[in-house]
Amino acid sequence: xxxxxxxxxxxxxxxxxxxxxxxxxxxxxxxxxxxxxxxxxxxxxxxxxxxxxxxxxxxxxxxxxxxxxxxxxxxxxxxxxxxxxxxxxxxxxxxxxxxxxxxxxxxxxxxxxxxxxxxxxxxxxxxxxxxxxxxxxxxxxxxxxxxxxxxxxxxxxxxxxxxxxxxxxxxxxxxxxxxxxxxxxxxxxxxxxxxxxxxxxxxxxxxxxxxxxxxxxxxxxxxxxxxxxxxxxxxxxxxxxxxxxxxxxxxxxxxxxxxxxxxxxxxxxxxxxxxxxxxxxxxxxxxxxxxxxxxxxxxxxxxxxxxxxxxxxxxxxxxxxxxxxxxxxxxxxxxxxxxxxxxxxxxxxxxxxxxx
Numbered sequence: 381x382x383x384x385x386x387x388x389x390x391x392x393x394x395x396x397x398x399x400x401x402x403x404x405x406x407x408x409x410x411x412x413x414x415x416x417x418x419x420x421x422x423x424x425x426x427x428x429x430x431x432x433x434x435x436x437x438x439x440x441x442x443x444x445x446x447x448x449x450x451x452x453x454x455x456x457x458x459x460x461x462x463x464x465x466x467x468x469x470x471x472x473x474x475x476x477x478x479x480x481x482x483x484x485x486x487x488x489x490x491x492x493x494x495x496x497x498x499x500x501x502x503x504x505x506x507x508x509x510x511x512x513x514x515x516x517x518x519x520x521x522x523x524x525x526x527x528x529x530x531x532x533x534x535x536x537x538x539x540x541x542x543x544x545x546x547x548x549x550x551x552x553x554x555x556x557x558x559x560x561x562x563x564x565x566x567x568x569x570x571x572x573x574x575x576x577x578x579x580x581x582x583x584x585x586x587x588x589x590x591x592x593x594x595x596x597x598x599x600x601x602x603x604x605x606x607x608x609x610x611x612x613x614x615x616x617x618x619x620x621x622x623x624x625x626x627x628x629x630x631x632x633x634x635x636x637x638x639x640x641x642x643x644x645x646x647x648x649x650x651x652x653x654x655x656x657x658x659x660x661x662x663x664x665x666x667x668x669x670x671x672x673x674x675x676x677x678x679x680x681x682x683x684x685x686x687x688x689x690x691x692x693x694x695x696x697x698x699x700x701x702x703x704x705x706x707x708x709x710x711x712x713x714x715x716x717x718x719x720x721x722x723x724x725x726x727x728x729x730x731x732x733x734x735x736x
Contacts, residue, residue, distance in 0.1 A: 481520075627675045649726060651724070687730040
């Protein structure tokens with residue numbers, strides 16, 4: 381007889397290879413299990429969502445959880461999972477954090493870090509939720525206008541709540557969901573840890589290649605209200621957030637060149653790292669005039685715009701220190717990013733902020 385784990389894997393393979401269904405007689409022929417053992421295994425798989433049965437004595441098919449695992453793209457899933465486990469501890473949030481990915485019309489749990497608190501909320505292993513069941517599924521599978529506008533999904537019942545924020549490999553379209561679940565009594569409606577989770581989701585996105593973090597951003601959206609000046613204290617607060625800036629400079633032919641960049645604002649000047657092969661660095665050497673726009677694509681839609689001239693800093697101890705700060709800001713890692721060839725410094729001639 382095969383070990384139980386091997387028999388279970390054999391049964392799962394038989395189900396996967398028969399998406400149209402397979403009879404109990406065929407399963408008995410393909411697996412090294414007695415009839416009673418096979419029925420017990422199938423009952424467990426049905427309960428967990430890994431198998432379905434068309435009728436009481438009908439054929440068996442792969443269940444939603446099994447189909448969800450099958451649809452995963454291994455390399456991309458492993459990359460975002462590695463980024464999640466690397467960044468999550470830096471959030472300093474002692475609640476359960478989890479990572480979900482879309483799969484077969486559901487949100488599939490890839491991994492979670494449980495809260496150390498005695499009373500906590502957790503997701504069951506292998507969970508695969510539909511949109512009505514989970515904030516992560518609502519965000520990944522069927523995001524509504526409110527979710528897109530505020531940049532997160534929220535679901536709560538009498539006992540627990542779940543907050544889900546998008547992780548975006550391209551910076552805009554959700555490829556995974558960062559979720560936090562906790563007992564509902566732990567947070568008042570006005571004390572949800574949205575900012576902490578948003579920063580964490582942005583850092584995970586940066587680690588998997590996002591040039592900026594602007595989930596659900598779409599061109600041409602109407603303003604939510606009248607534009608008002610942003611007080612200086614809010615300008616400074618926004619510039620300290622780990623959001624990318626949009627840099628606008630001029631190409632040699634006079635056409636505008638727009639690109640997302642990481643930045644640091646030290647209260648007087650912006651520091652802009654240029655990676656190897658960045659064309660905008662060459663454009664700035666030829667014409668140092670540029671504009672920067674730092675904005676958040678969720679209410680209250682704050683934005684700061686700076687204009688001025690940028691000049692390269694000499695590489696040395698000062699530039700290494702700046703790079704370490706920028707790396708900590710965007711990745712939570714003090715090691716300077718590789719392949720940075722130049723750091724530009726821009727003292728703005730104009731710095732203005734708006735809300736909405």
